[in-house]
Amino acid sequence: MIYKKHRRLLIFILSALLGLLSSFTIPALSNSPSPQSPLPLIPRGGPEFPNPQSLAREGQQRYNAGELEAAAKLWQSAAEAYRKMGDREGMTKSLINKSQALQDLGLYPKACNTLLQAFAIKNPNCSQTQIEQLYKTLAQQRDSLTLTQAIGLHSLGDVLRRQGLLEKSQEILQLSLSLIPESPEKSAVLLSLSNTERILGNQIRDRWDYDVVTDIIDRKSISDVLAPYQQAFNYYIAAAKVASAPPIPKIQAQLNHFQLLLETKKWWRDQTNRRIASWSRFGESKLIQRGKDFVSQLELQLNQEAQALQNQISPDLATLTPSRAAIYAQINFAESLMQSAQINQVEPLLQNALQQARTIQDKRAETYVLGYLGKLYHKQGQLNQATKLTRQALMLAQEQNINGDAREITYLWQSQLGSLLRKQGDQKGAIAAYTAAFNTLQSLRSDLNANNQDVQFDFLQEVKPVYIELVDLLLKSNLSDDELNSLIVLNPSITQNKAETQKPQKRLELARQVIESLQLAELDNFFQDPCSEPADVAVQIDNIDANAAVIYPIVLPDRLEVILSLSGKPLQEVVIPISEQEVNQTLDRLYDYLDNVTINNSARNILSTSNPDPRELKENLQTVLPTFGQIYNWLIKPFEAQLDSNQIKNLVFVLNGRLQRVPIAALYDGENYLIEKYSVALVPSLQLINPQRLERKQLKVLAAGVSEQIQVRGEFFAALVNVPKELDQIKQTFPASQKLLNQEFTAKTIEKQLKLNFPVVHLATHGLFSSNPQKNFIITGDGKSISINELSALLKEPGTTVELLVLSACETATGDERAVLGLAGMAVRSGARSTLATLWPVGDASTTKFMGEFYEHLKKPAGKQADALRNAQLSLLESLKINPPFPELKNLPPHPYYWAPYVLIGNWQ
Structure with missing residues (x-):
């Protein structure tokens, strides 16, 4: 096993030798370098104490120079010095500043714990319980809280957003805002609230089913399009209007507002074009025209609002004093202009930002500007100049990597260099660059998945292409054995496999391994944390x-x-x-x-x-x-x-x-x-498969289901009248099984029964799986729902070993190609080795018959789970051939809609 420190060093060495550098977007929600400047220093110190003011001042200098790890350590030392002197205010300010440096490094759990320490929380672990207790305590003390505590709450709200705890972020930020009604800090807090509301808006939008989005397009409802983001828009506008605020948060609010308008326009254009393509297949001319009218009306409105913002942003940016925040603001604006096809305005912005970065000697900011200049020239077809700038950006990022952790910058420029070299016909150089980016991402796997859900969605847009481009190049390549071996030096799961010696095998094996890694990364991304560790050997x-x-x-x-x-x-x-x-x-x-x-x-x-x-x-x-x-x-x-x-x-x-x-x-x-x-x-x-076969001896099933019509959160779910028969069949096939029907089926009864060690859990109830983990749920008999995370936690209880999870009445969200990840992840996260479910709703009676056949075949000693599934499907097929639902279908193969949605995901043994 290669430790991360050594792996980073190897990446640096290999990248330097190859002269290695991807497209990158500074996060739209960036408040970088900080929503507030580091808090003012408190003069203290004496012969018996380290001078905390000097430590804190040096921390601020290091922070301003982009040396974030050094700044965090100095602020920690300052906090310790203030604590020994009994200066609570000085300690709190130093810890808040340290937390900001940790946030900028992407170390959100550590940043959160540091802030809880600043609020005197014992044994901080950033759990929801601790956050809720802190909020309750401070809300009660609202009238006596200080400005420093308000700033600390602001920083905590940002950390919680970045960890995906959006409702908690919203609460904490609203409390912070209420404490500083007339402060210059108000603009920065409003900006943070806007960013949290924006991600909440994304969640609302992304939870809309295919048909809901289609209905909005069909009705041409601009108000429904904008509704999820209305609060974010309001906060952005308010943040930009705080008269006493410094210019940075006001401009950041305008930039993020501008970006949100552009992103909204693009999302709805893509969704509408997808519907128009479907309608075109069916000749739905009226619907096609309505879709085109909708996009035209929406874009007209959003373009007008975006142009008004742009007219405000341009002159305001020119007045900013050089700082990292000012440089990042210019990069953000440049990226937005590139997205909106205003590329002719970008170069002056980036050149000015580059000059400022060099003036204040901020290497981290400089690598971003150089990389973006490379991206600009790439778009303009100036490949030699783009390559030169990209290499410079990469080398600067690698210098940062030696003393700190700049991997999240390094992979961007490595993959951008790969794209440039490929366009210039340097296939070997492109493969080397993408391989270096791939290895950097592999070492970042767990860290990337600690980020918030909004960043995680960007992960799919920015990181997935690295894997795909590398596979594309490898499959087209004719590299020698030595060249292939040099590429995989940083991937122990491949290099340990010495069995294959033929050149085609090595090339294909490497491509296969990259695809496997992409599958793991995408599954991790789906849940925002690593679901399972892959095997060290391929x-x-x-x-x-x-x-x-x-x-x-x-x-x-x-x-x-x-x-x-x-x-x-x-x-x-x-x-x-x-x-x-x-x-x-x-x-x-x-x-x-x-x-x-x-x-x-x-x-x-x-x-x-x-x-x-x-x-x-x-x-x-x-x-x-x-x-x-x-x-x-x-x-x-x-x-x-x-x-x-x-x-x-x-x-x-x-x-x-x-x-x-x-x-x-x-x-x-x-x-x-x-x-x-x-x-x-x-x-x-x-790499996630446990090949152990399901033990058939004395197999028993925990079979729970809901047969009655039930209302959950205002929505009615139809009665599944055949569920009692389905559970009875299981009990007859496996007498040691346990039935839980209707009111007997609750989260508590499932938890209690699972302690009795059922290798198979069968849930015959309504449920849904989608690309949004928070929209994955099953219905229980007490009129409640269990989320995928809650069910996974139940199945993972100590002493519980679930081999197979069967979801007989659940479905995947319509039109959602990533919904199957919910099913796959259910097995991986819960510890169940496989999941049996359906891609679309199946008739109640048909499901009962299918499940009866499935379990009859499952109990056969020599059979596999996949064999049981196949035999059950064949039984349905044969039945449909003998007795087709309509005479007109007699001489045709049975329609797949009746029998094909059943899928087994995971271990098939």
Whole structure:
């Protein structure tokens, strides 16, 4: 194992040798370097004490110079000196300043604990309990709190936002604001409140289902678009109007307001274009026109507001005194101008910022400005100049890395250099640059996931391309063995695998390992913390199941590549000459015809009516079968001979992007569905698989369900009348099982029963999984809901070992390709080795029949979980063939909507 310190040093050495540098956005919510300047010093000291004023002054000097770790240590020493002198006020100010330096370093838990220490909290751990108690205590003492405490609360509110505790951040910041009604600090606190409200607005917007967004577009409701952000807009405007405030927070408020308008415009344009593409497939000319009118009206309004802000920002920026905050403000504005296609105004801004950074000798700020100048020249096609500036930015970042931790800067410039070198035809240099960025990200994995949810979403936009670009380059490369070995020196999970010696195997193995790492990073990102530690050695299918094949589809801009892993064989690849756009259009078309609730002729809408039209369903089937056939030709057909000759029985898919919402079992070869020949399972990553087989002897199930109509938070959930029968079947199959029906099924009863060690937990109740972890829930019989985090915590209780979690009436959010991550993460986070669930709602009676078959096959000693799933699906298929729901479907394959949504995620053994 390579320790992080040594790994960073190796990254530095390799990067320096290769001359290595990504696009980066200074966070829109940045209050950098601080919402407030370091608090004023208190003159103290004497012969018997270190001079805390000198320590604090030096801390401020180091902070202003960008030496954040040194500043934090000096402020800690100052706080200790003040404490020994009995000066509580001086200690508090020093700790608040130390916390700000820790925040700027991204060390949010430490920053939070430091602030709690400043408020005299014993044994601080930044738990919600401690935060709630602090808020309660200070709210009661509101009239006696000092300005210093108000500033401390402001800083705490920022830390809580960055840790994703948005409601707590909101409360703490509102308390801080109430303590400083006429202070110059008011603008900075309003800015922080705006930033918190902005992320809360993102959460509201991102929780809207596909059909809710479609309805807003259809109604052309600008007010609904802006509603989630109205409070943020109000606070931004108020922050910019505080007369007594210093200029920095006022300009930051204007910049963040400006960025929010641009982001809102882009989000709704993308969402509307996605709907227009669907409507175009169905010739919905009226809807298409409404969508175009909506975008036009929205952009007209937002453009007018953005232009008014821009007219205020430009002259105000020119008056700022050089400082890190002023430099970052100029970078933020430059980035916004690039996003809004006003690129001709960017260079003067960045050149001025660069001169200021050099004047105040702030190396950290200088590396950002140089990197952004590189990005600007990249956009303008001036590749040589862009490369030169990017290298300079990278070297400065690496200098910072030796004495501190600047990895979050380093990977940006490494990947930007990779992009530049690739455009200039230097494939080897580009691979080296992206590999260095990849290794930097690997060492940052746990730290990145300590950031807040807003930063985490940027992680997908900025970090995922590093993985994809590296895989793209590797798969196209013709590097020698020595060159490949030099690239993987920083990845012990690959270098320890010495078995493969053939050049194609090494190239493909490295590409496969990067894709596995992307899967892990995306799963971590989904939950904002590392779900599970991967194995140190690259996991091979040989070690898990000799009769299984693992298939990795990799969607790249100009092609689809599929990697096949067979036991005891070198990795194989096939290249499908189809663009990412064509792949996504095919997958979107399939979704539209299967599960899109906003499309009249989707299978979901046809079958949800009280009297389905068999002709519509027949037409729908005849449309989706060729699409399932096309995906089969991509993923399976090229490997048919190898699968047959190696007697493969189980196909395991590692999926990403829109492929995650495809019911893989329904891939169609022109005569049969895939499930008719193979068992099928999905895994987020082989590195997360525990290959231990489910022990069949004396298997028992904790089976809980809700059969009655139930109301939760004002929403009614339909009765599942067949649930009692479903639970009875489980009890008959496994007599040692325990049933919990309706009111018996609560979070407390589940917690109590789990202590009796049930290897299988079966929940027959309504639930939803989406790309937003906070929108993942299941309904309990007492009219409450259990979130994915709460359920995971229950399943992880000491002494609890859950092998299989079955969610028989839950569904994934419509139109949400990342929703399957909720299912995958459920297993990983809870400790359950696998999860069985459905991609869309399935009929109550059909589910009961399916589950009965599944458990009958699960109890067979020699079978696998994937075999039990396959046999249950085959049973439904055969039943539908013999007794089709409509005579018109008699000579056609059974429609996948009836039987294909069931997916097994995780261990298939």
